[in-house]
Amino acid sequence: MKNKLKILFTLLVILASIANAQKGKIRGVVADSSSGEALPFCNVFIEELNTGASADEKGYFIISAIPPNRTYNLLVSYVGYESKKVKVFVAKNKITELKINLVPVSIYLHTIEKIGEKVIQSNETDIGLDRISIQSLETIPQGVETDIFRSLQYVAGVNTTGDISARYNVRGGASNQNLVLLDNVTIYNPFHAFGIFSAIDPEMINGIEFFKGGFPAENGGRLSSIMRITSKEGNKFNYGAKASGSFLTAKGFVEGPIPYGSFFVSGRRSHTRSILKKFLNGSEAPFDFYDIAFSINYRNTDPNFIDDSKWILSGFFSNDETNNNNPFRENFKWTNNLLSLRRFQVYSSPLYSELNISVSNFKGEVIPKLSDARAKRNEVNDFTLRMDFNYIFDNRDELGVG
Template structure:
């Protein structure tokens, strides 16, 4: 506790260091939106020409600039990638908040012109570390494969690993996939994958923007150890009704949107109709997968009702089924559901707040073909309330406070070896208070210090820790070079049951950590340097060290009923990441490289997790030719993944009694003897993909045709060796795909 006292003192000193409003100054705020749909334009630039100061829009398109001299005329310049820059004359009232809402016109309305490519210019003392902001344009500019997919797009970033073509699951800086928090409009999504993990459940047509933290996230985010992916969905077109239909080799989907009285709506639906592509991903194995997802959102904003208020409701549902024809193989069924309500309020002062209610559920089943065997069922129910308040002072400092309340219940029904049904269910309440302060008044220094305090835990272990302090720091040496660093403690009280020896885990049930174990605790250390050589060329280098204690793992050595189901392990990971981006007119080239180490330790034994990749390199080229034509290509290289080698085989015999009066020989394939866990390394992996896209206007209708080739030179990347025969199984071969999108 004593170690956190200096942080408390620092936090409260900053809270009272803000100066009082001067009479001759005022504050500018507003929203930046698309003129054709009124959708928010996230992460755009708002700049006051005469003062040389500005701000960037947040995920809602909202911006605020304090300390502007009043009763004077200024030129406000608003710019956004792919939109025409707009200049307007503004005048700020003294001692008041003046609001200007700005609409930008897309620069690509005429397809005969090459859309202007520019990059987001962040504030000089931006405090977000290890953060990647994404908009839908970023996702569509990457090679699509079968479909645009946000999770697969993340795998082009440094520090994000995957285990190959067959899974959209991602692993961040040595953390397991269950240590990643996925939020849709602030609501937790527990199973974000379709089709054995091949694709994400989030329809990209529903996404407005996303924020992806690889570590060092601030005190308002928590509950996971490694990363946070916060997806913000579209509001829907406020100006006119619209519809869109898309057909690919895998799915058919539709979108509808349009205005409502003082608001708008949007809804999307997607359904699989072919298993041929999935069979390609699974090396021609028959996997009769059927899935769907459905999303909706509506908003209401009426100044005659409540000035500055916006109300949102949203929902999401998805389902997957695997029906195996083999009577000996189990079937699988799992589904997600979530619903949310949010009230976003901008007051007459530089205060804004959000109040939200949410419900999220997950239900997974393993259905045996035998009527005498009980289903294995996993259920998660998550009921939450959020209250977040943010205030900006005239000197640009910010303070944020909030309460998050979560009522969570997990259940796992199964049968033990004696066919006795058991329920590993548990429920609990997590109440969190957080406070953070952003010190932004100096142009060269940015500091975000915060504390996340758990007033109530899901775990009933009396030794569970409650305090999660965090600090982010940036320092600009000169206009080109900036230093950055972050430190923080993170806590997780949920886990999944994952068999480390399986190549693919189809059923990974969620559970609250048992009371006999401590919640997992991870400490992040991050340092880096960023070079902004120009608006079109940047290089970002980060190093990290992450130590994680008390990570639950399934007890593979359990022999007796009194042995625990889970044991605690410790993880350690460290590495360096390089990310560069250069833009030359309509050509953009990005490079990301990762060097990483990760290992897990228990019972004084150490081994590498299956996602430990020493070297990873991604090269992405994007070209906009104009006239509706665009091209993108990506080359991916990874050093070999760890795997457990087969050291021998044996035949299995069944004895009648201890004296072995007679025995029966198992005529099936021999059983394998495995060596030291993950001691071997698979060969290196590399692959080239490309995508060619064409936009068409035909009789006032919009068409987009995408032609893609995955694994252009048909590299035979190894997936795994079969345990029963040692036979090599490869990943995805060369695969051309075609997607057609129709919009009215």
């Protein structure tokens, strides 16, 4: 009897494999038509099948188990962009590759009246996940300038630690229980001016995933929350530069194409201390800071090298100093230095892999001068070698190994 059950189970597995093998798949990437920048977390929908998928933080998506030998209407949508409908023919036992570009548009809304109602939905495993785009950050009321950590105050379950601080608590946890990742590299001190402002310039951000609970296994290490920030790659079609300023900082951003890739460089520096006094009830605020970020990405075009691979070299550097004019007051200094090399690989099967080699360094120093303070120096060096694989099954389940 047991042998018969084993044989029956084996036959069912083989038949299921054969059935899935006869179906097709659609895989692609969605990007901005004007810059070539990936559009993370956009929606892709097959009208005839009433099914679809969401793109990941790199703009990639895959839809499996599609009945073959038919032409389908693929509807792609993203907030702030014109929706696009694409006709796609799906062949048997093949992966159809797509590159879809969306055109940005301006959105005008009339007055909206919203009436509260109870919506019954199926249970979701990512109920603690908030995806935040740079477009939504720009629409949130700000103080001196756009700040990603101050914007979290509008997310349910997040509270600020004080009226003047950008530090935050999640679901009653402490502010040092939050993990901040920039391109999967840990930033040990993601704040300027003792926590009043964020050290990450929104100009360099492409997308944010904020986990308030149910953390993925690959991003453990904190008790309260995980913020995963994806930086831009730069304009792949045109060179561009812009400069801006606020009552606190002056900053610039340069981007453009390079052979088989693109780049960007951003920088920001404080230029005045007067606005900081507003946060400290008129007290002296001798803070000076700057931050610099860059990214260079190269997409392989030589089939004899590595098929469908992309290399990204990125860095982030920030520096804070307090310079008291009083020789009997101590000074403080702290820095962040991040450098990473990543390779994203797309295989002929529904398999992705990402190699990440990174270094993260933090230094904090107390300079006593003539005060009674003791000289202190703290340093953290973090070297990471990481390899992740993601395989997507026909039933849309995903297996991640790393």
